[in-house]
Amino acid sequence: MDQFLEVLPPLWNGLGVTAQVFCWALVFSIPLGLIICSMRMSKIAPVRWFAQGYIVLFRGTPLMLQLIFFFYGMPIITGVSLDRNFAAILAFILNYAAYFGEIFRGGVQSIPRGQYEAAQVLGLSRSQCFFKIVLPQVVKRVIPPVGNEVVTLVKDTALVYAIALSDLLREAQIIMMKQNNLNAFIAAGLFYLIMTSLLTFIFHKIEKKLDYYKI
DSSP: OHHHHHTHHHHHHHHHHHHHHHHHHHHHHHHHHHHHHHHHTOSSHHHHHHHHHHHHHHHHSOHHHHHHIIIIIHHHHHSOOOOHHHHHHHHHHHHHHHHHHHHHHHHHHTSOHHHHHHHHHTTOOHHHHIIIIIHHHHHHHHHHHHHHHHHHHHHHGGGGGGGTOOOHHHHHHHHHHHHOSSHHHHHHHHHHHHHHHHHHHHHHHHHHHGGGSOO
């Protein structure tokens, strides 16, 4: 038990890095995902093509490769070196924005066209139609897939190990090599389990909160 408690202080430091990457990535990737969604559905062909290319690029290549590119590749190509934390957060934001963008697009396009036409017949403006009729339905439909992506984001933060960022997993490995036991990895696993369970619980509550609106 004492050995288990000894590994907690350094793991707390690693947990802070993990939480930082997760929070910044989530805060910026969702708004960027909305922008990508709007561009993907744009009637302007070059804008739509750009969004399509963006989605293909960031969903079609491994996140670890993107992390390595932003930290190790950018200095070679541009001569500009990025801070480890910033490189990791930037890669996560751009990667997850592509996924969120497609989730939001699927939600918007799942609304029957007849609802837009009915809103026009009732004399509602385009903005009133979107915010009062379309958006409530879209939010309900995208909550489950968004929740899945957020939970995956927690686990994907472990990939920052590829650029030697001292996150929860890296700290656990350093401790394991020093102590030659699995206590640190067990503790790290519990931290990840607690975080994902908490997020799952929160999104479950949100889904239940929206149950009043049946679709």
